[in-house]
Amino acid sequence: MKGGIGQLMKQAQQMQEKMQKAQEELQKIIVNGESGGGMVKISITCKNEIKKIDIDDSLFSEEKDMLEDLLIAAFNDAIRKADKKSQESMSGMTSGLNLPPGMKLPF
Secondary structure, three states: OHHHHHHHHHHHHHHHHHHHHHHHHHHHOEEEEEEOOOOEEEEEEOOOOEEEEEEOHHHHHOOHHHHHHHHHHHHHHHHHHHHHHHHHHHHHHHOOOOOOOOOOOOO
């Protein structure tokens, strides 16, 4: 019995180390969101840190409200892509854990 718990603890520690490394890797992965047919582009890491915003010059002559809406749409697009990439990256790690349906680990 004691050996089984020790082995389980060792596996949990290895899993924690793998998850830490994966978190560090996700910080390096950049995804791009866009809106307005590419007129607004936002680059973020898979940890949702904004790295770059690119706004087409033609939008500066438009209404402020439209530009704000396009920025929001581009940012939301980037977040969705980052979340998808994070889930794909982490799914291999959790595939053997037999988690209950709908349970997600914090990434």
